[in-house]
Amino acid sequence: MIVSAMSQPDTKPYPDTLEINAARLLGRIESFAKIGQGPGGGITREGFSDADLDARAALIGEARACGLEADVDAAGNILIRRAATGPDPAHRKVLMMGSHLDTVVNAGRLDGVYGVLAALEVLQVLAESGTDLPCEPVAVAFANEEGALFPQPFWGSMALAGRLEELPAQPCDHDGHSLRAPLARAGGNLDELESAVWPTGSVAAYLELHIEQGPVLERAGRQIGVVDAITGRAVLTVQVTGASGHAGTTPMDHRRDAMVAAARMVTAVEHASKEDGLCRVATVGRLETQPNSPNSIAGTARLTIDLRDTDPGRLERVEATVRDAIRVIAEQTGTRVDYLATTRSTPVATAQELRAAITRSAEELGLTHRTLPSGAGHDAQMVADIAPIGMIFVPSIGGVSHVPEEDTSPADLVSGAQVLLRTVLRV
Numbered sequence: 001m002i003v004s005a006m007s008q009p010d011t012k013p014y015p016d017t018l019e020i021n022a023a024r025l026l027g028r029i030e031s032f033a034k035i036g037q038g039p040g041g042g043i044t045r046e047g048f049s050d051a052d053l054d055a056r057a058a059l060i061g062e063a064r065a066c067g068l069e070a071d072v073d074a075a076g077n078i079l080i081r082r083a084a085t086g087p088d089p090a091h092r093k094v095l096m097m098g099s100h101l102d103t104v105v106n107a108g109r110l111d112g113v114y115g116v117l118a119a120l121e122v123l124q125v126l127a128e129s130g131t132d133l134p135c136e137p138v139a140v141a142f143a144n145e146e147g148a149l150f151p152q153p154f155w156g157s158m159a160l161a162g163r164l165e166e167l168p169a170q171p172c173d174h175d176g177h178s179l180r181a182p183l184a185r186a187g188g189n190l191d192e193l194e195s196a197v198w199p200t201g202s203v204a205a206y207l208e209l210h211i212e213q214g215p216v217l218e219r220a221g222r223q224i225g226v227v228d229a230i231t232g233r234a235v236l237t238v239q240v241t242g243a244s245g246h247a248g249t250t251p252m253d254h255r256r257d258a259m260v261a262a263a264r265m266v267t268a269v270e271h272a273s274k275e276d277g278l279c280r281v282a283t284v285g286r287l288e289t290q291p292n293s294p295n296s297i298a299g300t301a302r303l304t305i306d307l308r309d310t311d312p313g314r315l316e317r318v319e320a321t322v323r324d325a326i327r328v329i330a331e332q333t334g335t336r337v338d339y340l341a342t343t344r345s346t347p348v349a350t351a352q353e354l355r356a357a358i359t360r361s362a363e364e365l366g367l368t369h370r371t372l373p374s375g376a377g378h379d380a381q382m383v384a385d386i387a388p389i390g391m392i393f394v395p396s397i398g399g400v401s402h403v404p405e406e407d408t409s410p411a412d413l414v415s416g417a418q419v420l421l422r423t424v425l426r427v
């Protein structure tokens, strides 16, 4: 149920004068960009890493410094809300907004953190102006959205949405180190994930503001993207086991070379999308081999396979095809394959009423806009299990992301946050 002024199209429940503080938002984006920044300008704040802990502490500090409450749930999500001014008479539903603070390795300065800081800005403007809404506004920074260190992407939003059975019972990083201690350091508790679950119906709506991370808005010359669907995704972590050996003395027909097997798997994954068109995109972004020594045959290889499509049927079929190709390659190379982790996220549609509210807000602000699907995955697609979702995009310069060159103009960053505020006021 969305409490919406949209039923009376022209009512403006709140003064149009409410605006985000552009300098404060842009200043925070710049200061967070320094957390985890490397010499080449890239930012590395993998979920639950030390740099991620620094960003978490900075966000909690910013929220508390402006009089908001900031708490961490058992999954490590940071939830920011206004201090309760007495018992909540109506047990209002929550209007949730946010994104994630963690990044991929050598990332840009906007993916995720922009949406979190814009949500903080919206809550701060509402608090400063004493504006009360029919729903309680809550800002959230979801834990480990990227899954860069601990390969369980959407960890925090899956917990909040109650998808605990899809989370590994013993979550570990790529080297087998347990998530238990890093999660505890972030304020979470692996034994109490149940307490992080929000029941269906408790969240009236979820809004996520995010950079597009692609070229569509820039090419179309539009300032705001109204997202209609978010891509589905299957992420497989595959371990290939062969036999290491001497590169010089081991005959070619006596080898069980994990590097060769992995290399064929990488091309099979690309082939499935590029030649056979079985899904929109397919990527192997991470490949590690052991002993990784120039004159030794690789005994093991570990690769992550990322398959994406907005059609659930195509996604299911391409995963089956890739698994079959991997099985055949393992037979041909005498290697063994183990699937260490599989994370699937179904394609989701955003809520029509929220798309309308976002569009109306953009028009009121005189901003050009267009509807488009998201090729990137987002926490919103997990929250969609328990609430209607809406996503607002701003253009990515050059359409690039997950690289230090990721950028969006200050004007577009401010416009996006202004649309978020307006949409919150009208939902």
Ligand code: HGY
Residues within 6 Å of the ligand: 145, 146, 375, 376, 377, 378
């Ligand atoms: O990979 C993605 O789609 C997102 O950046 N997590």
Ligand code: MN
Residues within 6 Å of the ligand: 104, 111, 146, 376, 402
């Ligand atoms: Mn990302």
Ligand code: MN
Residues within 6 Å of the ligand: 100, 111, 112, 145, 210, 377, 378
């Ligand atoms: Mn993101």
